[in-house]
Amino acid sequence: MNTNRIGLVIKNDAHAEKKARELKIRLGNQCVIIDIQHSKNKDIPEDLLCMIVLGGDGTFLSAARFIENRGIPLMGVKFGEVGFLAETTEDNLFEAVASLLEGKYLIQKRTRLNIKVVRGNEQIIDVDVLNDAVINKSALSRLASCAVYLDSIYLTTYRADGLIVGTPTGSTAYSLAAGGPVVSPEVPSIILTPICPFTLTNRPLIIPDSTKIEIRLKGSPENIILTLDGQEGFEMDPKDKIFIKKSRDDIKMLSFEEQSYFKVLKTRLKWSGGR
Structure with a gap:
């Protein structure tokens, strides 16, 4: 069994769906699409390395609620307007996935x-x-x-x-x-x-x-x-x-650099020093 499969949660948005298809072509069977609207928690494959959420904060929150206490790390990819929960942008998606598969990532715990x-x-x-x-x-x-x-x-x-x-x-x-x-x-x-x-x-x-x-x-x-x-x-x-x-159960969020929270914060709030 491949223990490096990646789950994809996709916002109901044509742009996000197009990006998901590109990722699916690149990863092949290593990638599995998870429909959180019509599936149940028990349907989540046991061999997921993580779940990548292509969408805004609303999609990310839905995914966090869907996994309940399964402890599967989530990686947010910004497709929404604000996106405080998404560290990665769509432009950096493939680079981030490559780092993920090489094990070059951090896990940050967020309390619930x-x-x-x-x-x-x-x-x-x-x-x-x-x-x-x-x-x-x-x-x-x-x-x-x-x-x-x-x-x-x-x-x-x-x-x-x-x-x-x-x-x-x-x-x-x-x-x-x-x-x-x-x-x-x-x-x-x-x-x-x-x-x-x-x-x-x-x-x-x-x-x-x-x-x-x-x-x-x-x-x-x-x-x-x-x-x-x-x-x-x-x-x-x-x-x-x-x-x-x-809650007894945290949410695990994937990150690729230290102090990424403050970089996202500065960018989203358009503070001086934010990209």
Whole structure:
């Protein structure tokens, strides 16, 4: 059995599909296309060296959720607009694959958050996210009311349009747009970012990733949505309790140079010194 097969996850995009065909021709049987929309986790071949994700951050997040706890390294190739999760661009794809097959790569671990929702005595959600969990009110609703407990000790009640609980990886996603800090993935932390808080002294907060978070929605309107990694939404009940902690399962990301995170950051945010 060839233990160097590479899985391909492809964005539904003509350009990405064309690049995938070129890669498939070059690698032949060493390459297997994985349809994450219509397959199940158990269908992933056992002999994968890694999975290459041709697409934007949304495709990468879908792939991360698809592999669950399988520990398969992911390599993002930027085809989307922003692409904080993709270190490699399509121009460097074949060069990166050559380095990959020669074993010239690094593996960086990115923490995930485990999100559980309890309704009454029943656990209705148990999902890991790579970026964030967002509690949002609907457009015309009154403010959400999120009472936050850290390790069972009451912190505060955020009255806001919503609350983002994110990983360092997710710090460059919705949290950044809401005024949250950029946090390096090597900093073991969880970020709490209120969205348009009613109290101006409610600021984004960085806490240790060993902290167990409980959020109670008591006092919130009926139409509150919990969104996981920007992809899956659940209607919440004001009596629901949300429990968030660091997941036991990291995501492994392939990299080809040290400090690549800051190079990607500078480039995507168009800072001076960024290419």
